Amino acid sequence: MGRHSLPDGRRTAAADPRPRARRRTVALVTTLVLAVAAGAAVAVRGGFLPFGDSCRDDAVRLDVVAAPAVTPALKDAADHVRERDITSDGHCMDIRVTAREPYKVADELRRDGSKARYDVWVPDSKVWVQRAGIGGGQARVSPAGNIASSPIGVGMLESAAEKLGWPRKTYTWSQLAGASPRADAPRLGAADPARSASGLLALTKLGASARASDAKDADTRAAATAKSLSSRTSDSDGRLLDTLARDSSSAERGNPRRNEALILSEQASFAHNAAADEQQALDLFYPEDGSPVLDYPYTLIRENELSTDQSRAALRFMTLFGEKPGRRILAEHGFRTDGERPSAGLVTAAGGRTPQPYAQEPGEAPSDKAVQETLGLWTITVQSARFITVVDASDSMRQLVPGRGESRMDVTKAALLQALAGFTDDDEIGLWEFATRLDGPRDYRELVPTGRLGDRKGDGTQRDRLTKAFGALRPVPGGATGLYDTTLAAYEKAHKGYSRGKFNTLVLLTDGVNQDPGSISRAELISRLRALADPEKPLPIIAIAVGPDADEREADQIARATGGSGHEVDDPAQIHSVILKAIVQAGTQQ
Structure with missing residues (x-):
């Protein structure tokens, strides 16, 4: 690896070869210097030490929130801008940096980005920028580039x-x-x-x-x-x-x-x-x-509401990290900078050595879909889950999925089996099916009562029973979609069986609209769902409209009455991903 090769010894000698007595002396001097510097910094922020005369009266203020790890580097860069009178279009820049956990900022922006009181956000990863946009909220974030990177090990x-x-x-x-x-x-x-x-x-x-x-x-x-x-x-x-x-x-x-x-x-x-x-x-x-x-995206907030001076100042501050002073500041804090391989000193100080592949080019970044699936898996893994899965068994589920040569029901069953594999033995899952008049006058039937996947009864576990029941699902000849009565009955059952400490939800899969003229109305269903919904016992419906005949708007309206969400999939194979994405969305709202 040439000049990037690392010594075989451990980092301790390389990190600081000075004697301890000298370290103490340097520490005392450093403390005095820092005390003076800190006083100066307070004075500047309080307005006691003015900017250069040429631009102090019209300094452009930028409020920046950043991940805690990168905040010290950004503050050093802001001090550098102030000390060197670096300007943007002739204006000084008054840059104020505050540390905030990226997940908190992402959730805040997702709920209502219009309330944000900062101009720039520097999280440690683009995953938070993506999360800020989940759920169709009012987040308005504009990534402008990446200022640093750091591999995870x-x-x-x-x-x-x-x-x-x-x-x-x-x-x-x-x-x-x-x-x-x-x-x-x-x-x-x-x-x-x-x-x-x-x-x-x-x-x-x-x-x-x-x-x-x-x-x-x-x-x-x-x-x-x-x-x-x-x-x-x-x-x-x-x-x-x-x-x-x-x-x-x-x-x-x-x-x-x-x-x-x-x-x-x-x-x-x-x-x-x-x-x-x-x-x-x-x-x-x-x-x-x-x-x-970690890629540290430099992100503008409500870019269309920033003044021209603010926008240009924000971009000027970002470009500093592509220049030598900015790269030096980042390196001093342990970050890699774009366009250069990691230095031996950085890797040694971080604890790396050859032949560990520290200089290996990073592989392809995980897709947003993969990240969302992982976060959904994590949510149900940590909290454990209690699900009732309600599957449409109407006659239309026998229709073929374009380009697959399989029926909607066949592909739905495969997706459910895939989802089942991602649950642990502590999770509780049950299965219902519905059509019209499936069980006497009722449009629904409970196939497997909700139970813990690891519990054994007879010759097999709950997981075994569900696997068998999923495989046995068949469209009911002539059966129509009895959606409203089924949704209410299943929600009432889930509400009675609510389990504290778990992620409780009702997963509703349908490929059509309600076709039972004798059922309750949509308005009555939504009213009764809202009456049952309890913020102290969150039980969101995840409603998935499968295929072109389903009504996504109706599914979403029903689900939102419970704090859940509606989703549309053209191909039932997408069901697994949608369930996990919906879990993430519901989890961030609780």
Whole structure:
């Protein structure tokens, strides 16, 4: 690797070769300098130290919110702009940076972006920009480019890394996560994928790694991996580092509450090692099947409402990070910058060594669909779920899906079986079917009562019974769509069986509109659903309109009466993805 090769020794000598006495002297001097600098910074922000005379009267103010990890670098860049009187079209720039967790900003923007009181948002990943747009809210976000990057890996205490042969031995994600049958796999912690891009992107990669084995139970294994990881998650990336064993003593290593390994970004490991003592420093594995990357998108908020001066100032601040001073600032904080390979110093300080593939080009980024599926899987894995699945069995379900040579029912059954594989044994699922007058005067019939998938009864488990029942679903000859009575009855049943601590929902699949003239009206159905809906016991309907004959607007109207959502799919094969996306959407509203 030429100049990018790393030394074989450990990072401690490379990180800071100075004697401790000298470190203390430097620390005292640094403290005095920082105190003076801090006072100056307060004075500037308070208006006591003016900008240069040439532009102080018309400085353009920009309010920036950023992920906590990148906030210090942005503040240093804002200070650089102020100290050097860097201007935009002759105007000074008054840039104020505030740290906020990206998931909170994304949810805020998704609910109502018009209430945002900031001009620029720099999350750590584009997944939050995508999440801000889920659900058709009022978010107005305009990514303008990426200012930095940092690959995600697995950091370990020295004792754990040595057991696994670091740095000379490499592993895939699934192996590092303990999916391999090693009994001595280190305890692995991660930040909550619902709140951390590092956790979410790593979990997406873990699922892909498990599926790459082509095992028939790959989806089940991916769910099991997520379930295992969920027992060791932290609320945020910052709190994750607090779970690390304090030293390499046997007592600490044996403490089940302490992690020996963490999923985190290279930059987070860099920052941790800069402040940690030798006992808590991390060695960093870069998985051989590729590291997902945090990409720090620089995003304008309500761009059409910004003044011309604000827009140009915002873009001028962004371009600073493509220039030498901005790249230097980012590198000092442990970030990689566009257009250059990682330096040996950065990787060494972060805990990397050759032959770990730290300089490997990142693979193709996961699709938005893959990320949403992973987040949906995580939601039901962590909370566990209680579902009643209600499937349209009307005669129209025998129609062929264009281009597939299979009926709507056949493809729907395959999609449901795929979804079932993603649930754990702690989840509770039941199955209903409906048409018209399917069970005497009723339009619906309960095929499998709701129960825990792992519970055994007779010769098989609840999962076995559902698998068999899904496979036996058949369109009812001459059956029409008895939608309204069925929806109300199933919702009442789900409401009575509500289970606290689980994600409760009713999944409704239909390929048509209500065709039972003797049923209640749509208005009455919606009124009764609203009366049953209880914010203290959230029970959203996920209504999926399958095929061209279904009414998506009606499905959405029915679902929203319960806090749920309606979706349209042209191909029933999309059902699995839609269910997981709807779970994410419902989960962010609770």
